[in-house]
Amino acid sequence: MPQGVTLAVLCLIATVGLAGSFLYLPALPMVAAGFGVGEPAAQATLTAFLLGSCIGFALYGPAADRFGHRRAFTVAGAIFVAASLAAAMTQGIGQLVAARLVQGAGSVAGVVTARATIRIAMPADRSIQAMAMLTAVVSLSPAVSPLIGAGVLQLADWRATFLVAAALGLAGILGGRLVLPRGVPVMAQDRPGRAQVTILRNAQFRAALMISIAANASFVVMMAATPFVFVESFGLSPAMFAGLIATILTVFAAVALVSGRVSARLGAARPISWAIAPLLLGAALLLVGAWGMPSAGLLALGLLLLIGSMGLMVPNAHILMLDPFPAFAGTAAGLAMLVTTAGGALAITLYSAVAAGSVAGFAVYIAGCGAATLGGWFMLRREGT
Numbered sequence: 001m002p003q004g005v006t007l008a009v010l011c012l013i014a015t016v017g018l019a020g021s022f023l024y025l026p027a028l029p030m031v032a033a034g035f036g037v038g039e040p041a042a043q044a045t046l047t048a049f050l051l052g053s054c055i056g057f058a059l060y061g062p063a064a065d066r067f068g069h070r071r072a073f074t075v076a077g078a079i080f081v082a083a084s085l086a087a088a089m090t091q092g093i094g095q096l097v098a099a100r101l102v103q104g105a106g107s108v109a110g111v112v113t114a115r116a117t118i119r120i121a122m123p124a125d126r127s128i129q130a131m132a133m134l135t136a137v138v139s140l141s142p143a144v145s146p147l148i149g150a151g152v153l154q155l156a157d158w159r160a161t162f163l164v165a166a167a168l169g170l171a172g173i174l175g176g177r178l179v180l181p182r183g184v185p186v187m188a189q190d191r192p193g194r195a196q197v198t199i200l201r202n203a204q205f206r207a208a209l210m211i212s213i214a215a216n217a218s219f220v221v222m223m224a225a226t227p228f229v230f231v232e233s234f235g236l237s238p239a240m241f242a243g244l245i246a247t248i249l250t251v252f253a254a255v256a257l258v259s260g261r262v263s264a265r266l267g268a269a270r271p272i273s274w275a276i277a278p279l280l281l282g283a284a285l286l287l288v289g290a291w292g293m294p295s296a297g298l299l300a301l302g303l304l305l306l307i308g309s310m311g312l313m314v315p316n317a318h319i320l321m322l323d324p325f326p327a328f329a330g331t332a333a334g335l336a337m338l339v340t341t342a343g344g345a346l347a348i349t350l351y352s353a354v355a356a357g358s359v360a361g362f363a364v365y366i367a368g369c370g371a372a373t374l375g376g377w378f379m380l381r382r383e384g385t
Helices: 003-022 025-035 039-067 069-088 093-107 109-121 124-155 159-179 192-201 203-233 238-266 270-274 276-292 296-309 314-322 326-354 359-371 373-383
Strands: none
Touching (some): 003 069, 003 093, 003 109, 025 039, 025 093, 025 124, 025 203, 025 238, 039 069, 039 093, 039 109, 039 203, 069 093, 069 109, 093 109, 109 124, 109 159, 109 314, 109 326, 124 159, 124 314, 192 203, 203 238, 203 314, 203 326, 238 270, 238 296, 238 314, 270 314, 270 373, 276 296, 276 359, 276 373, 314 326, 326 359, 359 373
């Protein structure tokens, strides 16, 4: 099958899990009101999804390397569809949290398989551009998903967003059956149990992983907290909020696409340095917009710069993490996503405990998450990458 068609299908299956997570974001305040719970309890549904994703990442990458990406993806996709249907039928916040946990476990297959397949099946120069394209499309999934969710909410309640997620899951399964490899040869001495130790000992992997963790923490806190910051505190409508998130993530996607073209010529490490200045400026605007003169506009601009600059970081960090491990790319991708997602779940949990309900707390917290990417950047420079 032509590489362009394969990449298009990989982008499709990689977006299914994120769509399932973020379709209902505009309805988070409605979920809280409908079940009679507060903001932290409603945000627990997102935390549960991330924790379920951690379980999935721990199991899926090694399983795909051992038994074949096509078979593993089909099983995980079926779990995602079943959990989405269960979430649509829940009668209490506890049931919804449980359904989201299982949904998260099934959601991870697409993004792990897509990244591993790019590393395995494409030459180095093409894989950099393909990874940037995948990152851009994946980032647009949570941008488009709230818009779709807002549209669904005009016709039905929040439960219908999970029915849409189930339909997307079925489409992903069909697409995966068309293009995914049946198996990836892994040498006996590189079986996933030992491979994970080898991967974690690699300094380049650890440095790029730190960037990925901090960037993902910024992203998930933004997605979990901004419905309350902009809709409840500043009075934006769900549609206006969805448009704002779509704009921020569209900028991220555009930067990621440009980054892919540049990185194919200059390497994956250099463009990461270009993100530092706009990232720090965005962090500063967030603090001013919350503390100096509270302003939804300044907060939005700060998020635009902070998240947008990560388009230079995230796809290149993924390339740097997977590049040393062609023999077990699925395990490397799964391990990276496991640690990154666990970091995101921890970030939301800490945010709910110390900063939820405060615009100033949101600004300080997300600015700190963004600035933490500098640690990985310094580590890469120290390694001479």
